[in-house]
Amino acid sequence: MNFELTHIQQSTLDAFKGFVDRRVMPAAESIDEKAEFPRELFKEVSEMGFFGMRYPEEAGGSNMDVVSYSLAVMELARGSLSLAAACTMQSLMATYFLYRLGDDEVRSHFSAALKGEEVGGICMTEPNAGTDLFSLKSHAQVLDDGFVLSGQKTWVTSAPVAHFFTVLAKADKAEGISIFFVPTTLDGVNVGRSIEKLGVKGSVTSEVSFDNVRLPKNYLLGELGDGSKYLREVLAEIRIMTAALAVGVATAAFEDALQYAKEREQFGKPIGKFQAVKMNFAEMSVQLETARHYTLYAAAQSDAGSVEQKDAMIAKLYASECANSICDKASRVLASYGYAMEYPLQRYLRDARFTLIGGGTSEILKIGIGKELGL
Numbered sequence: 042m043n044f045e046l047t048h049i050q051q052s053t054l055d056a057f058k059g060f061v062d063r064r065v066m067p068a069a070e071s072i073d074e075k076a077e078f079p080r081e082l083f084k085e086v087s088e089m090g091f092f093g094m095r096y097p098e099e100a101g102g103s104n105m106d107v108v109s110y111s112l113a114v115m116e117l118a119r120g121s122l123s124l125a126a127a128c129t130m131q132s133l134m135a136t137y138f139l140y141r142l143g144d145d146e147v148r149s150h151f152s153a154a155l156k157g158e159e160v161g162g163i164c165m166t167e168p169n170a171g172t173d174l175f176s177l178k179s180h181a182q183v184l185d186d187g188f189v190l191s192g193q194k195t196w197v198t199s200a201p202v203a204h205f206f207t208v209l210a211k212a213d214k215a216e217g218i219s220i221f222f223v224p225t226t227l228d229g230v231n232v233g234r235s236i237e238k239l240g241v242k243g244s245v246t247s248e249v250s251f252d253n254v255r256l257p258k259n260y261l262l263g264e265l266g267d268g269s270k271y272l273r274e275v276l277a278e279i280r281i282m283t284a285a286l287a288v289g290v291a292t293a294a295f296e297d298a299l300q301y302a303k304e305r306e307q308f309g310k311p312i313g314k315f316q317a318v319k320m321n322f323a324e325m326s327v328q329l330e331t332a333r334h335y336t337l338y339a340a341a342q343s344d345a346g347s348v349e350q351k352d353a354m355i356a357k358l359y360a361s362e363c364a365n366s367i368c369d370k371a372s373r374v375l376a377s378y379g380y381a382m383e384y385p386l387q388r389y390l391r392d393a394r395f396t397l398i399g400g401g402t403s404e405i406l407k408i409g410i411g412k413e414l415g416l
């Protein structure tokens with residue numbers, strides 16, 4: 042890859058690459074098998090400053106650019122998409138609104154989250170409101186001194202281990218969606234059953250219900266009904282981050298297959314010497330390099346303050362589709378060993394499916410890109 046990196050971007054990449062090779066790669070299989078939140082590695086990632094990369098120094102962060110952040114995400118996802126999914130949730134969606142809109146009390150939880158002392162989650166999806174987020178039914182009754190929150194959420198990443206949630210609900214007296222800070226210790230907050238998943242198993246996910254939860258006034262983040270405006274502020278970055286997750290898992294699959302093609306011999310020579318296998322690698326390489334470059338281009342546009350939603354959607358759509366195609370092709374290279382549970386390729390295949398969903402499904406991104414083209 043010859044995307045021109047600054048000194049800081051290169052040293053960020055090197056630091057995360059070293060960490061992932063040394064600590065994450067050896068643990069990835071066990072994270073998947075146990076299907077438990079990877080607490081120890083999560084703490085180590087926080088010690089590397091990952092959770093604060095995108096926040097200013099005065100807030101406890103390191104004010105890093107989106108390119109550096111994306112490179113770190115790609116590396117974490119190369120090691121374990123489970124770990125990377127849990128860590129990106131903590132570094133972006135679970136903490137952004139606390140930092141951006143919270144008062145001192147709320148921001149104290151933000152600070153604890155940057156240090157990995159508290160875990161956060163975001164509650165948007167409901168049983169009957171997925172892509173159609175604005176049809177959500179969670180409701181906040183407005184009182185003189187605060188709110189009463191009720192509703193049912195699902196697919197909440199990190200919920201079983203969370204200390205707080207950012208919750209999207211509709212309040213009376215406001216048309217749109219409102220955003221609330223909700224500590225999990227409050228009466229009426231119930232974390233339900235964990236959802237068993239095909240992949241990213243170590244990024245634990247649960248249903249959550251809010252049963253008449255009393256919230257003080259300062260737990261409303263921003264203005265009543267302005268939630269979608271705040272969500273839009275961070276949407277492009279969420280999509281670039283998801284693209285980076287996809288590039289990371291695709292890189293792992295590609296590298297494993299390449300190694301295998303050089304070592305596995307059939308008909309007296311390494312299988313990589315056969316033209317059909319070479320062509321498979323050429324296609325994978327084109328996909329991987331293009332996805333990586335477009336993701337970093339979108340990240341650089343974001344750093345320049347000129348990212349368009351279309352760039353972020355293209356990056357996410359292309360990278361996630363490529364990741365799934367690369368995992369499929371890599372699996373063919375390993376043939377029966379790509380089908381064996383003792384080889385990591387089956388994990389990459391299962392994990393990569395997640396990148397087709399988080400940050401908007403491919404169908405929704407195509408519709409969004411079409412709209413941006415004026416259609």
Ligand SMILES: Cc1cc2nc3c(=O)[nH]c(=O)nc-3n(C[C@H](O)[C@H](O)[C@H](O)COP(=O)(O)OP(=O)(O)OC[C@H]3O[C@@H](n4cnc5c(N)ncnc54)[C@H](O)[C@@H]3O)c2cc1C
Pocket residue numbers: 162163164165166170171172173195196197198199238241246395398399400401402403404405408
């Ligand atoms: C591992 C994982 C972790 C997650 N973590 C979180 C989390 O932390 N917090 C959270 O709130 N949510 C989370 N989600 C939920 C995720 O955001 C939703 O799954 C996503 O928004 C899609 O919603 P849905 O699954 O209900 O699909 P649906 O919206 O029901 O869509 C089903 C299908 O219909 C298509 N479709 C829908 N509408 C249209 C349309 N208008 N035009 C064309 N096609 C359409 C979709 O593309 C899709 O193919 C997570 C999901 C997963 C898998």
